Amino acid sequence: MLCLGIESSCDETALALVRDGVLLGQTLKSQIDVHALFGGVVPELASREHGRLIGPLYDQLLAECGVSAEDIDCIAVTRGPGLLGSLLVGIAFAKSLSLALQKPVLGINHLHAHLLAAGLENDIPFPALGLLVSGGHTHIYHIASPLHFRLLGRSIDDAAGEAIDKFGKMLGLPYPAGKYIDLFSRGGEAVTHLFPRPYLDNDNCDFSFSGLKTAAYNLLEKRPELRFNSGMDAPVLPAGDVGRELSGLCASFQAAVAETLRLKLARALGQLRDKTREEGAPAPRVASLLLAGGVAANSAVRAGIRALAEKNGLPLLAPSAALCTDNAAMVAYAGLVLHQLGLCHDLSFPAVPRGEQVPDDYGRFLRYSES
Ligand code: KG4
Ligand code: ZN
Numbered sequence: 001m002l003c004l005g006i007e008s009s010c011d012e013t014a015l016a017l018v019r020d021g022v023l024l025g026q027t028l029k030s031q032i033d034v035h036a037l038f039g040g041v042v043p044e045l046a047s048r049e050h051g052r053l054i055g056p057l058y059d060q061l062l063a064e065c066g067v068s069a070e071d072i073d074c075i076a077v078t079r080g081p082g083l084l085g086s087l088l089v090g091i092a093f094a095k096s097l098s099l100a101l102q103k104p105v106l107g108i109n110h111l112h113a114h115l116l117a118a119g120l121e122n123d124i125p126f127p128a129l130g131l132l133v134s135g136g137h138t139h140i141y142h143i144a145s146p147l148h149f150r151l152l153g154r155s156i157d158d159a160a161g162e163a164i165d166k167f168g169k170m171l172g173l174p175y176p177a178g179k180y181i182d183l184f185s186r187g188g189e190a191v192t193h194l195f196p197r198p199y200l201d202n203d204n205c206d207f208s209f210s211g212l213k214t215a216a217y218n219l220l221e222k223r224p225e226l227r228f229n230s231g232m233d234a235p236v237l238p239a240g241d242v243g244r245e246l247s248g249l250c251a252s253f254q255a256a257v258a259e260t261l262r263l264k265l266a267r268a269l270g271q272l273r274d275k276t277r278e279e280g281a282p283a284p285r286v287a288s289l290l291l292a293g294g295v296a297a298n299s300a301v302r303a304g305i306r307a308l309a310e311k312n313g314l315p316l317l318a319p320s321a322a323l324c325t326d327n328a329a330m331v332a333y334a335g336l337v338l339h340q341l342g343l344c345h346d347l348s349f350p351a352v353p354r355g356e357q358v359p360d361d362y363g364r365f366l367r368y369s370e371s
Contacts (some may be wrong), residue, residue, distance in 0.1 A: 009083065012031070013031070013049065021333070050086050076105075079350070083353065091107070115292045117292060153205025154206060157209060164298075171222050192252075193250055212257070
């Protein structure tokens with residue numbers, strides 16, 4: 001079975017073909033250059049770019065994969081969360097193709113697709129405990145099956161990636177700063193007391209990263225010389241003491257984020273296990289850990305969650321870096337899995353920009369639960 005995936009939720013226009021669980025190819029165009037001038041994604045510009053790029057990327061994908069439109073068995077498209085105008089470009093394109101080719105279409109939850117992406121590289125042992133960390137979301141899910149995602153915790157303010165990007169902005173790094181923070185951390189030593197591990201003094205699995213951001217702001221206000229002078233080009237670490245201190249700051253900040261993520265995921269795991277014991281359930285409720293989203297590419301985050309998995313004797317499935325950031329392979333894969341379970345949408349399914357549940361729609365999309 002061949003599934004075409006379409007992703008246009010934010011600032012990447014991407015299309016991919018997945019056949020029987022194997023990625024045939026992907027065409028992807030990032031709009032980072034367009035938005036970098038503004039220090040963040042400009043929704044109107046994003047929609048316009050998606051509209052300009054999506055047709056040519058579709059033609060290019062089919063040509064590169066040696067596939068004709070008639071070979072496509074189903075079409076999967078991100079329905080949300082994301083920017084409304086951007087989602088609508090992808091959805092309109094998917095519905096038009098569905099109509100023209102007379103092939104079923106599926107609207108895919110972007111966050112679920114991130115977590116299921118691991119299935120493109122390894123079989124996922126379900127039930128899984130998933131941590132999704134991206135620029136827009138920090139969510140912990142219990143995933144009983146590809147259809148059943150239960151939200152256990154989420155960020156109540158900034159997402160982890162957003163906090164990292166804002167910290168990078170304070171240091172003069174280009175947007176999005178995550179990969180530079182990771183890169184420049186390598187030469188530095190993380191100092192634990194520099195930044196707090198925020199929002200741990202409670203018994204929930206939610207996150208709050210705004211305090212961490214404020215701590216960084218207060219620290220840097222007293223030390224204005226700690227800045228990368230990069231303009232719009234690739235930043236360079238200054239020489240000497242300032243460079244060493246900047247490296248240490250990057251390492252310390254990402255260590256604070258990574259440790260907070262690990263501690264809350266450990267808490268979610270512990271709470272699920274306690275519940276299992278209480279209920280006397282025979283089977284383990286968690287058979288694997290999943291780590292996904294752009295921030296899952298971060299070396300400290302990966303190391304922390306890997307250590308947690310090892311400590312608990314669980315396999316960790318984290319997609320390779322290219323599958324962690326926004327892509328269409330994950331959308332095609334999720335679409336394929338859901339379609340193989342007998343599911344599809346009709347042409348009236350809406351965009352769901354905030355990811356909220358739409359009861360009528362889910363009534364039609366039988367057995368597909370999300371929270
Ligand atoms: O999942 P994603 O590509 O887009 C969405 O937000 O949906 O995630 C982008 C986020 C940005 O905040 C970016 O700075 C961050 O992922 N990121 C990283 C790294 N690579 C990307 N953060 C830390 N370390 C990295 N290596
Ligand atoms: Zn994403």
